[in-house]
Amino acid sequence: MAAQGASPRDGSQRPPVPQAAYQLAKDDALAAWQAKPRVQSRWLDTYVNYMVLGESGLGKTTFINNLISSYAVSTPARIQDSNTTTLSQFQGDSESLRTVLEPMMVPECSRRVIISIQDMPGWGDDVNLTRYLRAVASFLLEQRIKDYEKLDGGCNFDPTTMCGQLPHSITACLYFLPPHRTKKIDLVLMAAVSQLVPIIPVIAKADCMTDRELATYRNEVQGMLQSPNKYTSGRNMPQLDVSTFQFSQAIIEGLAMRSLPLAVSCSRDVEPCDDPAFLQSMGLEGLEKPVQPVRHYKWGAVYPLNRGHSDLIVLKRLLLGDRVDSLYAMLDESYSRYVAFCGLYEENDRQLQLILQDACQVGVPYLEYDNSVKARTALSSAKSAMTILTEENRMLAERLAEVEAEKAEIVETLRRKHGGRSVTSSGAGVASC
Numbered sequence: 001m002a003a004q005g006a007s008p009r010d011g012s013q014r015p016p017v018p019q020a021a022y023q024l025a026k027d028d029a030l031a032a033w034q035a036k037p038r039v040q041s042r043w044l045d046t047y048v049n050y051m052v053l054g055e056s057g058l059g060k061t062t063f064i065n066n067l068i069s070s071y072a073v074s075t076p077a078r079i080q081d082s083n084t085t086t087l088s089q090f091q092g093d094s095e096s097l098r099t100v101l102e103p104m105m106v107p108e109c110s111r112r113v114i115i116s117i118q119d120m121p122g123w124g125d126d127v128n129l130t131r132y133l134r135a136v137a138s139f140l141l142e143q144r145i146k147d148y149e150k151l152d153g154g155c156n157f158d159p160t161t162m163c164g165q166l167p168h169s170i171t172a173c174l175y176f177l178p179p180h181r182t183k184k185i186d187l188v189l190m191a192a193v194s195q196l197v198p199i200i201p202v203i204a205k206a207d208c209m210t211d212r213e214l215a216t217y218r219n220e221v222q223g224m225l226q227s228p229n230k231y232t233s234g235r236n237m238p239q240l241d242v243s244t245f246q247f248s249q250a251i252i253e254g255l256a257m258r259s260l261p262l263a264v265s266c267s268r269d270v271e272p273c274d275d276p277a278f279l280q281s282m283g284l285e286g287l288e289k290p291v292q293p294v295r296h297y298k299w300g301a302v303y304p305l306n307r308g309h310s311d312l313i314v315l316k317r318l319l320l321g322d323r324v325d326s327l328y329a330m331l332d333e334s335y336s337r338y339v340a341f342c343g344l345y346e347e348n349d350r351q352l353q354l355i356l357q358d359a360c361q362v363g364v365p366y367l368e369y370d371n372s373v374k375a376r377t378a379l380s381s382a383k384s385a386m387t388i389l390t391e392e393n394r395m396l397a398e399r400l401a402e403v404e405a406e407k408a409e410i411v412e413t414l415r416r417k418h419g420g421r422s423v424t425s426s427g428a429g430v431a432s433c
């Protein structure tokens, strides 16, 4: 075959044709001369799983509904049968309390971020707090075990590669604190749970406090989180340490967070937010019937999305993607906790019950304080009774030795008296004496 542009054999003339190289298609030309190879990006699934914990009735379920109300949901939580999130529903089917959002695409790093939020029963619904703590800790460990089985361990990989690769493990726990007063039980539960996942403390029902009360309470909570042992009583009790997730200063400033912990107001009631001029000014004119949560009182209304009323919007931006860097920091911490878990799990022959025991031992002595005080009192009375008995025993043994010595002396005297005939204490010699 004649090369393009060459003279044909018959000697006839043809118009000049462009050189072969210039006839390359664009993609081929790029591949031919680009400085680096080009690879199509591929979406990497990245999992962020939150859990919401705290006392019953603080508005956890309402908060979750408000938080995600504007997002598309791929797996909704089941509508709860009763007004409260029950321990039995959680233990029967924890998945039914989990909401999974539609994936969030982050093209800058080719990630498909899948966020889920696990609603939890509140403490106080079940009067047995030890059982409650065991149910929560066991759930956290079971989620880790699911990842351990899926990844076949997978704890020796480069942490950067593993960022967000734990579909089941809980990444962070939002712990709801009551308005006005944090209870010792809250400190104990936070300390126990934070051994397994980092805590993000949130003050609930902020609308129940005046600005001044909230400012004072925030300081009080910070003090309690820093030195929990100052606020819990009991000699010889385990040391408490609450490990909270530390957001970077850049994130705190970027979101203009005024003070921590964040304090939210939420509501089950909503009202339309459809002022066309407002929506247009915000570039949101395409929205269909937007609504916003509201709490109406005789003296006025609380709008949870309004920063002056609640930190709901700050938490939403912090947790659900607006600040992706805060998500990555949480995911890095989550993987390092997962690695520590793998070591412990393997050391304990992969027995959940053994590590569960460990995970609960910080909290259980406090939650069973009365029982453990009674047990300690009984132990110390038993120890003193033992000391008295040992002393009596020692005295009796001494007396016995003395009696034995006296007896041997008498036997010897009698033997000599009877001219060397054998004499025993039970024998006729002694009896006749």
Ligand SMILES: Nc1nc2c(ncn2[C@@H]2O[C@H](COP(=O)(O)OP(=O)(O)OP(=O)(O)O)[C@@H](O)[C@H]2O)c(=O)[nH]1
Residues within 6 Å of the ligand: 055, 056, 057, 058, 059, 060, 061, 062, 063, 083, 084, 085, 086, 120, 121, 122, 123, 125, 204, 205, 206, 207, 208, 264, 265, 266, 267, 268
């Ligand atoms: N004042 C006030 N009430 C709230 C707030 N958020 C929720 N509530 C109300 O508190 C009550 C309990 O709310 P839930 O969301 O069921 O509370 P929960 O923490 O999920 O309760 P459990 O499922 O029992 O643990 C409801 O009547 C809510 O309307 C709030 O920010 N302020």
Ligand SMILES: [Mg+2]
Residues within 6 Å of the ligand: 060, 061, 062, 084, 085, 119, 120, 121, 122
């Ligand atoms: Mg609930």
